[in-house]
Amino acid sequence: MGEVKLMKGNEVLAEAAIRCGCDGYFGYPITPQSEVMETLMAREPWNETGMVVLQAESEVAAINMVYGAAATGKKVMTSSSSPGISLMSEGISYIAGAELPCLLVNVQRGGPGLGTIQPSQADYFQTVKGGGHGDYKLIVLAPSSVQEMNDFVDLGFELAFKYRNPAMILADGAIGQMMEKVELADSKPRWTKEEVVEKNGSWATTGKPATRKKNIVTSLEMDSGRMEQNNLRFQDKYRKMEENEVRYEAFQCDDAEFILVAFGTCSRVCQKTVEMARAKGLKVGLLRPITLYPFPNKIIKELARKALGFLSIEMSAGQMVEDIKLAVYEAGSNARVDYFGRMGGIIPTPTEVVEALEKIFSWELSYGVKRSY
Amino acid sequence: MAKFVGAVVVDKETCKGCGVCVDACPESVLALHRDVNGKGYHYSYMKDAGACIGCINCGVVCPDTCITVYRAKAS
Amino acid sequence: MEIQEIIKPENLVYQKTPLLNDDVMHYCPGCSHGVVHKLLAELIEEMDLQEKTIGVAPVGCSVFAYNYIDIDWQEAAHGRAPAVATGIARINPDNFVFTYQGDGDLASIGTAEIMHACNRGENILVIFINNGIYGMTGGQMAPTTLEGMVTSTTPNGRNVDLNGYPMKITNLIAQLPGTSYVTRQSVHTAAAVRKCKRSIKKAIQNVLDKKGTSFVEVVSTCNSGWKMTPVDSNKWMEENMIPYYPLGDMKDTIKGEHSDR
Numbered sequence: 001m002g003e004v005k006l007m008k009g010n011e012v013l014a015e016a017a018i019r020c021g022c023d024g025y026f027g028y029p030i031t032p033q034s035e036v037m038e039t040l041m042a043r044e045p046w047n048e049t050g051m052v053v054l055q056a057e058s059e060v061a062a063i064n065m066v067y068g069a070a071a072t073g074k075k076v077m078t079s080s081s082s083p084g085i086s087l088m089s090e091g092i093s094y095i096a097g098a099e100l101p102c103l104l105v106n107v108q109r110g111g112p113g114l115g116t117i118q119p120s121q122a123d124y125f126q127t128v129k130g131g132g133h134g135d136y137k138l139i140v141l142a143p144s145s146v147q148e149m150n151d152f153v154d155l156g157f158e159l160a161f162k163y164r165n166p167a168m169i170l171a172d173g174a175i176g177q178m179m180e181k182v183e184l185a186d187s188k189p190r191w192t193k194e195e196v197v198e199k200n201g202s203w204a205t206t207g208k209p210a211t212r213k214k215n216i217v218t219s220l221e222m223d224s225g226r227m228e229q230n231n232l233r234f235q236d237k238y239r240k241m242e243e244n245e246v247r248y249e250a251f252q253c254d255d256a257e258f259i260l261v262a263f264g265t266c267s268r269v270c271q272k273t274v275e276m277a278r279a280k281g282l283k284v285g286l287l288r289p290i291t292l293y294p295f296p297n298k299i300i301k302e303l304a305r306k307a308l309g310f311l312s313i314e315m316s317a318g319q320m321v322e323d324i325k326l327a328v329y330e331a332g333s334n335a336r337v338d339y340f341g342r343m344g345g346i347i348p349t350p351t352e353v354v355e356a357l358e359k360i361f362s363w364e365l366s367y368g369v370k371r372s373y
Numbered sequence: 374m375a376k377f378v379g380a381v382v383v384d385k386e387t388c389k390g391c392g393v394c395v396d397a398c399p400e401s402v403l404a405l406h407r408d409v410n411g412k413g414y415h416y417s418y419m420k421d422a423g424a425c426i427g428c429i430n431c432g433v434v435c436p437d438t439c440i441t442v443y444r445a446k447a448s
Numbered sequence: 449m450e451i452q453e454i455i456k457p458e459n460l461v462y463q464k465t466p467l468l469n470d471d472v473m474h475y476c477p478g479c480s481h482g483v484v485h486k487l488l489a490e491l492i493e494e495m496d497l498q499e500k501t502i503g504v505a506p507v508g509c510s511v512f513a514y515n516y517i518d519i520d521w522q523e524a525a526h527g528r529a530p531a532v533a534t535g536i537a538r539i540n541p542d543n544f545v546f547t548y549q550g551d552g553d554l555a556s557i558g559t560a561e562i563m564h565a566c567n568r569g570e571n572i573l574v575i576f577i578n579n580g581i582y583g584m585t586g587g588q589m590a591p592t593t594l595e596g597m598v599t600s601t602t603p604n605g606r607n608v609d610l611n612g613y614p615m616k617i618t619n620l621i622a623q624l625p626g627t628s629y630v631t632r633q634s635v636h637t638a639a640a641v642r643k644c645k646r647s648i649k650k651a652i653q654n655v656l657d658k659k660g661t662s663f664v665e666v667v668s669t670c671n672s673g674w675k676m677t678p679v680d681s682n683k684w685m686e687e688n689m690i691p692y693y694p695l696g697d698m699k700d701t702i703k704g705e706h707s708d709r
Contacts, residue, residue: 436482
């Protein structure tokens with residue numbers, strides 16, 4: 001068993017980065033995730049592992065530093081919160097277009113605009129549908145505990161390098177700020193120069209030796225035919241992710257008539273909701289998507305065969321609910337899909353969710369069958 | 374009589390006929406040809422080959438690196 | 449002496465460096481970019497830096513710089529080359545990293561990135577091509593466009609009341625303690641090209657010696673954008689650009705030391 005500590009989610013991100021052999025972090029302060037860089041700067045990992053930590057002049061610069069460093073085939077990351085991620089979106093699009101692996105973290109706060117510093121999940125669309133321009137996807141991991149803030153750093157890098165694609169940990173202010181028990185990962189050494197060349201030398205800017213052609217890292221292609229081919233290659237990659245990388249957790253779904261779907265902080269609320277609803281005799285289960293992209297369509301389709309309804313619980317105006325509707329529609333099911341959530345930095349309470357469930361599905365609860373409409 | 378004699382070889386097909394080498398030549402050796410190359414440019418050539426001293430100014434200013442220069446001691 | 453007697457390998461005095469490949473550059477005839485590309489390629493070859501060098505290309509006419517010099521390259525977003533170079537250089541301090549940027553890229557959209565990279569004293573070389581115009585998008589006003597100069601977005605000449613003043617960004621850069629060597633050169637004559645090459649060589653050496661950021665502005669022409677012949681452009685530049693952007697070294701020190709003149 002690894003070292004067990006009581007830590008904040010944001011601090012764990014920093015600790016996990018050092019321990020997984022991350023080569024560099026470039027960031028810019030923004031609430032509620034500033035502890036990531038603060039922890040790194042206090043830990044001075046450059047003395048321990050040689051990891052570089054740099055405070056950039058803006059999120060725009062930070063993501064472009066990540067773009068540059070990631071092109072050299074090394075493990076680099078940044079973290080920010082919603083408004084900062086908006087600023088980074090140009091760079092993220094370039095990184096995806098140039099097919100570079102890197103780890104991004106969004107500790108979400110409420111928007112739009114400057115919004116609030118309280119937790120939110122309103123960047124779901126931005127994250128899974130593409131915040132920047134062009135047809136690209138991020139691999140999106142949604143932690144619901146401080147432990148997962150630790151686990152997803154290494155997993156995020158692993159998936160990013162497997163697919164040569166940026167991966168994002170989509171957390172929220174509550175997960176970033178809360179303190180929990182965490183079992184920290186064991187330390188791994190950073191890749192040596194030789195390992196970087198061996199693993200990534202075919203595409204990375206490691207310096208051109210006489211033995212290979214020059215490597216050019218770019219998202220630019222003026223020839224439309226070749227640009228379309230590039231896009232088709234990206235889409236192939238995304239289909240592979242959809243086949244192989246879906247992760248979710250199903251909680252009391254086997255006999256459930258109503259499925260709550262929630263990720264991150266909302267999934268914690270919904271665990272309690274399931275308990276309360278079951279105590280009242282309602283057959284309620286919880287599906288927690290761990291990967292938001294690729295989205296767990298398949299399990300939703302399976303559950304849609306017998307469930308009477310799905311309720312998406314979100315700290316937003318209802319974004320993930322659209323993806324659930326798509327999956328249920330594709331399943332040919334007439335199970336009803338609805339949403340309940342709070343905004344502006346407010347976390348829904350389990351009581352609120354039970355009440356919403358009873359109100360929204362009052363017809364199904366009365367008659368015990370799917371309502372045709 | 375110059376101490377050195379030179380010769381300029383212009384890669385006719387790479388030349389874009391900008392004329393910067395013509396302007397840079399201290400001995401007025403180079404000129405743009407009446408004829409055009411495959412891209413339709415009036416390429417640079419040695420109009421007065423005997424005057425070349427191999428100073429390489431033409432090569433140094435050429436933006437398209439299409440000039441090679443040779444120099445020998447005058448016999 | 450017959451020409452054929454002169455054209456012999458032993459008499460070769462000037463040829464294309466092997467680091468420049470055979471792709472014909474996409475630049476307009478007479479464009480200064482080709483000359484500066486050549487100088488960089490020659491120096492990387494002469495200083496034996498091919499395996500250590502990472503170039504960062506900008507957005508602008510020189511977006512395709514990576515096609516011509518045989519080194520590893522990365523293409524940056526518009527204005528972000530100094531941040532990209534920072535990422536590369538910080539994480540690979542043994543590499544020689546340079547950015548190649550135009551005036552729109554460096555002095556307009558990328559002002560924050562260039563200022564802060566220079567202020568941190570990143571060990572990178574910045575090549576700044578200043579031709580006072582946006583070439584690639586069709587000749588619009590740049591931050592460095594001279595007062596009264598006609599461009600497609602200043603058809604009656606740059607009006608400083610409307611558009612502000614031509615920016616001498618290199619002078620600002622020289623004030624930053626992170627920079628070690630800041631100079632303004634040109635490539636409009638053979639003598640200027642030779643001098644520019646010496647400056648870039650010194651700048652590269654400074655980067656290798658980890659003295660801080662080295663910054664070489666090259667006052668350049670854009671004959672298509674200026675709507676003149678290449679030769680006339682060189683003359684116009686000498687008469688109009690160079691008086692406003694005078695050539696010469698502005699600073700020669702190591703980072704953190706204030707000896708800017």
